[in-house]
Amino acid sequence: MILTDESVKAMKEAVGRYPKKKSAILPCLTIAHRQIGHLNDDIYREIARAVNIPYVEIAEAATFYTFFPKQPVGKHHIQVCHNISCALVGADGLCSYLEEKLGIRKGETTPDKEFSLVSVECLGSCATAPMMQVGDDFYENLNRAKVDEILSELKEKT
Ligand code: FES
Known part of the structure; x- marks a missing residue:
């Protein structure tokens, strides 16, 4: 059980x-x-x-629903939307940037089990693209500076 x-x-x-x-x-x-x-x-x-x-x-x-992971994930489950609205304003580049910053590829978890990164279909926040969901929280109108800020905040929570 x-x-x-x-x-x-x-x-x-x-x-x-x-x-x-x-x-x-x-x-x-x-x-x-x-x-x-x-x-x-x-x-x-x-x-x-x-x-x-x-x-x-x-x-x-x-x-x-992608917000229900089907295998164990890190403490911070980062889901980057890759659907059309987000793709048109740079989601792919943001995902690559997250891969670079975290040192993992999409679908992977950092060795310390703090972060998992996936790219997912539309999360319903197209008007604020590009966006990602981390746990229960949405982060919207993203750019590299905002991603840096968010990762710093999340690392402080670890
Ligand atoms: S296309 Fe990204 S939230 Fe809808």
């Missing part, structure tokens, strides 16, 4: 807040993600059993 009793209890409470169980899938995934730090097939099955929602519905929701 991977999920704690506390997580299962929170999931059952989430299910009780909605007229349709299915509406609680994202809250349940969020609870599991906050406990474990990533999600995978075994965790989808546990959630499905805990709240009696079909496994496939849990898995299809989880695999759609």
Whole structure:
């Protein structure tokens, strides 16, 4: 059993807040993600059993959202949007800059497990492109100077 009793209890409470169980899938995934730090097939099955929602519905929701990593990631999970609005204003260059600053490639985690870097599809903040998400936070209208500032702040939190 991977999920704690506390997580299962929170999931059952989430299910009780909605007229349709299915509406609680994202809250349940969020609870599991906050406990474990990533999600995978075994965790989808546990959630499905805990709240009696079909496994496939849990898995299809989880695999759609990149903010639920599917393998262990560093303390700061950096997701750089590479979709059209962000791409048009330099997302690719920013991602390369982050690779250079962190000393890792996309899809990798720093050896000290502090930072993971991925490039992802649209995060819904196209008007403030280029942007990235770190954990739960959005960072928008990015440029290299802002990236430097953000990395310094994140390093202070380590
Ligand atoms: S294209 Fe980057 S947030 Fe939408």
